[in-house]
Amino acid sequence: MNAIEVQGICKSYKNYRLSDVTFQVPKGYITGLIGPNGAGKSTIIKAIMGLVKPDQGSIQVLGHGAEQGEGRYKQEIGYISDESIYYDWLSMEQMKKIIAPFYPAWDETAFQRYMELFELPLRKKIKDCSKGMKMKYAIAIALSHNPALLIMDEPTAGLDPVFRRELLELLAEYILDDQKTILFSTHVTTDLDRIADYVTFLNRGQLIFSDTKDGVLERYVLVKGGKELLDNDVRREFVGVRETGIGFEALSADRGGTVSMFGDSVMYQQPSLEDIMYFTVKEARLRV
Ligand SMILES: Nc1ncnc2c1ncn2[C@@H]1O[C@H](COP(=O)(O)OP(=O)(O)OP(=O)(O)O)[C@@H](O)[C@H]1O
Numbered sequence: 213m214n215a216i217e218v219q220g221i222c223k224s225y226k227n228y229r230l231s232d233v234t235f236q237v238p239k240g241y242i243t244g245l246i247g248p249n250g251a252g253k254s255t256i257i258k259a260i261m262g263l264v265k266p267d268q269g270s271i272q273v274l275g276h277g278a279e280q281g282e283g284r285y286k287q288e289i290g291y292i293s294d295e296s297i298y299y300d301w302l303s304m305e306q307m308k309k310i311i312a313p314f315y316p317a318w319d320e321t322a323f324q325r326y327m328e329l330f331e332l333p334l335r336k337k338i339k340d341c342s343k344g345m346k347m348k349y350a351i352a353i354a355l356s357h358n359p360a361l362l363i364m365d366e367p368t369a370g371l372d373p374v375f376r377r378e379l380l381e382l383l384a385e386y387i388l389d390d391q392k393t394i395l396f397s398t399h400v401t402t403d404l405d406r407i408a409d410y411v412t413f414l415n416r417g418q419l420i421f422s423d424t425k426d427g428v429l430e431r432y433v434l435v436k437g438g439k440e441l442l443d444n445d446v447r448r449e450f451v452g453v454r455e456t457g458i459g460f461e462a463l464s465a466d467r468g469g470t471v472s473m474f475g476d477s478v479m480y481q482q483p484s485l486e487d488i489m490y491f492t493v494k495e496a497r498l499r500v
Contacts, residue, residue, distance in 0.1 A: 214272075215239045215361050215393035216260060221269035223255055228417060230255055232269070235412045235422035240390040242383065244408035244425075245397040246485065248493050251414040253397040254294055257365045260395075261291055274361060287315055290354030294365040296346055300339035304332060304349055315357035326352035330375075343370035351379065355386065362386070364396040368403050380407045401485035411485065415496055425485075432488050433467040436460070437478035449473065452491030463491035 216237035223230040230252045237243045245253050258264040260271055262278045271278035276285045298307050304327070312318040327334060330348040338346065347370050354362060362383075368376045384407045386392055398404065404411055404425065412422040421428060435450070438459045447453055449470065450462040463483055464470040471480065483491075 213239045215274060216395060217270075217272040218256065218260070219270045219272075221256070221259060221266045221271065223252075223259065223264065223266050228252070230266075230417040233414070233417075233419045234269075235419060237393060237395045237412075238410060239393050240387065241409035242387055242394040242396075242407050243410040243412060244404035245395060245412045245414065246399060246401055246404060246489060247397075247414035248399060248489070250416075252417045253414060254365055256414070257363060257395075257397060260363060261289075262286075287317070287357070288360045290357065290359035290362040290364075292347075292350045292354050292362075292364040292367050294369075296338070296350075298338050298346075298349075301337065303335050303337050304341075305334040307338060308334075308353065311353055312356075317358045319356050319358055322358070323352060323356035326355055344372060344375065347371060348375070355382075360392060362392070362394045362396075364394070366398055367396055368398055368400060376403070377406075383407060399489075401489055404485055413489065413492070415493055420492055428485070428488070429482065431465060431467055432483050433464050433470055434481040434483040434487055435462045435464060435470060435474065435478045436481065437462075437474065441474070441477065450491075451488075452495035454491070454494075463487060 214236040218233060218235050221230060221233045228250070233252075233256065245256065247253050255264055259266050260273055260278055265279065274285045274288055299310075302310075308323065312320070312323075330352055332345060332349055332352065338349070341349065347367060351367060354364075368379065371379060380403060383394055387394055408425050410423065411425045411428055413420040436459065439455070442453070442455070442460050449464060451465050453460055453462040
């Protein structure tokens with residue numbers, strides 16, 4: 213079953229086009245949305261939240277059309293935006309008192325626990341908080357109404373490495389009951405290496421893939437070989453090629469085909485998600 217279904221979404225801005233993007237966010241898992249700056253991650257997330265109206269396509273969230281304004285199902289969603297959405301002249305405690313009544317499932321004990329865990333002083337004014345503190349506060353608020361679906365736009369941006377890791381552990385714990393789903397965007401692929409079950413990769417408004425992380429890592433392979441092997445036909449086999457002083461390094465999206473083509477004349481390595489993003493994005497830039 214899917215918590216989110218994005219079907220054929222298109223959205224055009226002046227110098228940007230999100231082109232026919234289709235993917236699903238399966239219930240009970242963590243899906244990471246990756247892509248470089250300007251790929252369209254925030255646009256997709258805002259469309260899922262009903263904050264951006266797609267030109268074409270449809271989006272279902274928890275079984276409802278995403279365009280259904282402030283439908284009740286929205287209480288089931290914990291949303292962390294890439295912009296601060298709070299009245300920053302209020303203290304964190306005062307702001308919470310405004311937000312909590314909107315959520316019937318608000319858990320005050322959990323909120324107090326998260327504030328303590330994240331070392332956030334309740335009386336501090338939001339405008340006096342650091343970027344990381346504001347992000348932690350948004351996470352505390354989102355988790356305290358026990359949402360079935362957590363949607364976060366770059367939640368790890370601005371967090372120090374220690375809290376970043378603790379947050380990822382917290383999220384992994386959050387979905388342990390199989391009823392919760394998380395979608396989060398990031399351009400830090402190591403966040404996904406740690407906790408994502410599914411990865412959706414967007415580049416220049418186009419979907420590159422949406423698959424299980426293990427499936428992606430099985431399909432792609434990094435090849436290292438001598439320069440003499442690299443002619444134009446061979447280049448076309450790869451997602452991207454980087455020439456080095458002594459040879460080349462290239463990424464293939466077809467491990468089986470590549471291994472049967474090169475046999476043992478090259479070296480093979482398991483690429484990381486960062487390698488996959490690097491070669492894909494670099495190649496797309498060269499083609500423009
Ligand atoms: N309201 C808007 N009007 C015009 N252009 C917009 C608007 N919103 C987004 N864009 C453009 O759409 C493109 C995608 O932006 P988006 O914020 O979705 O990317 P992103 O992948 O979230 O990037 P980042 O990682 O830098 O946050 C960018 O070129 C951006 O300038």
